[in-house]
Amino acid sequence: MSGVSPFGVLVPGQPILTDCILQTDETHWTLLLPQAPATLGVFLTNVTGPLAPQSAIGLYMAKASDQLFEYVGYLSAGQPSTLVKTPLPLLDTTTPVSVVLGFCLVPIEHIQNLEGSTMQNPLLPVLPASKAKEAATRYQVAERILEEMYNFIGSYGRLVNPNEPLLLDIPSPEEYILLPSSYVNRWRERMNKMIQKDSSFWQ
Numbered sequence: 453m454s455g456v457s458p459f460g461v462l463v464p465g466q467p468i469l470t471d472c473i474l475q476t477d478e479t480h481w482t483l484l485l486p487q488a489p490a491t492l493g494v495f496l497t498n499v500t501g502p503l504a505p506q507s508a509i510g511l512y513m514a515k516a517s518d519q520l521f522e523y524v525g526y527l528s529a530g531q532p533s534t535l536v537k538t539p540l541p542l543l544d545t546t547t548p549v550s551v552v553l554g555f556c557l558v559p560i561e562h563i564q565n566l567e568g569s570t571m572q573n574p575l576l577p578v579l580p581a582s583k584a585k586e587a588a589t590r591y592q593v594a595e596r597i598l599e600e601m602y603n604f605i606g607s608y609g610r611l612v613n614p615n616e617p618l619l620l621d622i623p624s625p626e627e628y629i630l631l632p633s634s635y636v637n638r639w640r641e642r643m644n645k646m647i648q649k650d651s652s653f654w655q
Contacts, residue, residue: 457473457497458481459473459481459509459527460495461495463489472484479557480554480557481556482552483552484516485553486548488542488544488548488551489538492536492538493535493536494527496527496533503529504557507557507559508562510555510562511526511534511554511556512553512554513554515542515549515552516551521554522539522542523566524536526563526567
């Protein structure tokens, strides 16, 4: 697209960003932010902008280093502006984290699936609840579940010296699975990566 950018981004304390939003193809745009802000405003510079009938702009955010995008909101004819809260996993209080804000032109049905019941009518704004905050909360809940599962499995385990004969005292006829303790932690790490990488994990 030529001329005025179809989007504008307002980071608190900074001028409105438009020219640095890059169009990568017909349906995708990106904006690199050197330091992740806690919140930012995103809006259409022209409500008809790049939108086709029954379309919307999905908003995604990822660390610049890994490009694992997470859904954080949307723009539409009924919601030409929105407040985005950066997901907690992308914020770091000690070292600034560069993030990429992604814009994707998608069918309105795609956004409806992501928003769930909070988006009854695609031409109306969503209810005043932050989807980014929900995503961060879900991540925290998942972390607690993983931690509890890890501790629960660990509480039933016992240390075995790999250099000594394995003697099992099985108190019941249940089936048992013998595995290294590192496997439990590897499962926990794998689930963490899935939750962060796949924005549709909870759908």
